[in-house]
């Protein structure tokens with residue numbers, strides 16, 4: 001069958017796939033997907049789970065976020081890159097089966113890591129986590145969670161950058177960016193990836209590194225689900241003998257909030273010359289009416305009381321203070337404790353130029369939006385986070401040929417806002433999504449008034465309705481599209497994998 005014939009036979013399917021969303025023809029896709037599942041089942045009988053099995057129920061309901069629970073026609077759990085290759089061949093070549101890819105499942109956008117009337121490829125068995133004998137890198141399967149990954153380096157005298165939450169997956173982190181407490185020191189996680197192992201749409205398994213398929217390598221460093229399924233990564237490790245740090249929790253009042261915002265702004269500027277320090281600030285307004293600010297602070301070279309962290313200790317009263325010497329694994333484990341799974345959740349994010357007035361105004365509109373929903377949304381835990389992005393972080397990408405985050409040559413400090421509220425009832429989803437959209441609009445309004453807007457949107461924190469790839473710039477988008485055309489000429493990852501932020505979305 002020639003390529004042009006299979007593209008033609010594909011087109012009506014794509015039309016149906018999209019039409020079904022509007023007209024309820026899901027039944028037809030259900031039949032197609034059932035057919036895909038039976039083909040997969042013949043190829044990999046022990047790894048495919050149909051809806052009438054208890055394994056399916058367990059895989060599909062034990063999710064980080066209940067907004068990710070859909071009804072895939074089957075779930076397949078590959079145990080090797082070869083399995084992934086045979087799955088991709090079965091789903092793409094001649095069959096045109098829609099599918100989703102799940103690693104840690106921490107992206108709460110509905111449909112990003114699960115699918116109705118399609119196949120969910122759950123990478124959980126790709127959970128290899130090993131430290132190289134010479135301790136210069138770790139090899140992580142793409143379904144490894146950060147908790148599993150950090151355990152592999154405990155007591156070894158080295159660390160590597162990854163997500164700051166046990167359940168976050170290597171798949172999303174290694175293709176979307178990756179923020180850690182080492183961000184000012186070594187840059188994004190993707191800046192520290194030495195090589196990817198990737199299964200292309202053709203089923204071919206390739207290496208992407210600075211010397212092999214270097215265009216694909218660069219594109220994967222921020223380009224997300226658009227090029228293939230990553231099965232394994234090597235991430236550079238560096239000597240590390242532990243953290244000095246922890247969480248300082250204070251009540252969120254007008255006074256403490258103002259103090260924290262001033263510190264976020266000052267810290268971000270000073271972080272450029274103090275790259276061994278990092279902070280992550282989360283305000284949380286809980287269903288029982290408590291309002292707190294959780295200040296995660298870290299001295300990543302284990303120095304006690306570095307002057308740059310002193311101002312955080314002045315915010316009072318402290319409801320909790322866990323600052324001490326601890327390991328990377330224990331620090332992340334500690335930060336994970338207040339984050340149980342099973343909630344409905346949304347995510348939205350914007351980045352601004354570091355400016356205190358902007359922080360104040362954004363905090364005010366964010367609080368006002370909270371007031372609109374707090375009595376209407378059962379179980380609402382309103383979480384809002386500030387992450388410093390000092391400009392020094394962009395200098396770390398050059399060492400391995402750059403990334404596709406669009407931050408090369410960054411000449412100003414940024415602050416990232418992350419709106420990540422959770423709640424319990426599906427009935428509140430629509431209202432919460434409206435609020436998230438309003439939040440994006442209102443923050444954009446503030447920053448355009450103040451001249452502090454920034455096109456960067458962190459892909460891993462972006463809402464499904466945002467366009468983070470567009471924020472990386474038209475040059476970069478052109479590059480990403482060129483790479484996708486080269487490695488996925490039939491656009492399988494655009495057409496068959498609806499989940500994630502796609503390069504085919506119009507900017």
Ligand SMILES: Cc1cc2nc3c(=O)[nH]c(=O)nc-3n(C[C@H](O)[C@H](O)[C@H](O)COP(=O)(O)OP(=O)(O)OC[C@H]3O[C@@H](n4cnc5c(N)ncnc54)[C@H](O)[C@@H]3O)c2cc1C
Pocket residue numbers: 100101102103104105106107108112113123142162163164165167168169170171172173175176177178179180224225228229230231339460461499500501
């Ligand atoms: C509680 C919490 C804490 C977080 N902490 C951090 C943090 O410290 N640092 C940070 O940078 N981010 C953090 N995030 C954001 C996180 O990076 C994103 O949620 C990310 O998408 C999670 O990756 P995952 O593999 O767990 O997610 P998944 O939902 O499994 O995957 C995310 C996206 O990537 C795609 N994908 C996954 N694996 C692959 C693969 N192997 N090949 C191709 N595509 C793939 C999926 O299809 C999906 O679209 C956090 C999120 C939450 C909810």
Ligand SMILES: *[C@@H]1O[C@H](CO)[C@@H](O)[C@H](O)[C@H]1NC(C)=O
Pocket residue numbers: 050052053
């Ligand atoms: C589940 O359904 C499939 C296909 O419909 C059938 O072959 C299989 O026997 C069923 N399994 C169980 C456990 O009922």
Ligand SMILES: *[C@@H]1O[C@H](CO)[C@@H](O)[C@H](O)[C@H]1NC(C)=O
Pocket residue numbers: 254
């Ligand atoms: C806190 O600030 C808000 C918004 O500016 C204001 O409405 C409120 O009265 C303040 N609360 C206190 C206790 O000062």
Ligand SMILES: *[C@@H]1O[C@H](CO)[C@@H](O)[C@H](O)[C@H]1NC(C)=O
Pocket residue numbers: 262263266311
């Ligand atoms: C923040 O920086 C400003 C300007 O340098 C300074 O006046 C202020 O005291 C600093 N605030 C804190 C809490 O250090």
Ligand SMILES: *[C@@H]1O[C@H](CO)[C@@H](O)[C@H](O)[C@H]1NC(C)=O
Pocket residue numbers: 061066341342343344424
């Ligand atoms: C999430 O969904 C699962 C499966 O339906 C359910 O058991 C669990 O109670 C839900 N969690 C919450 C917090 O509602």
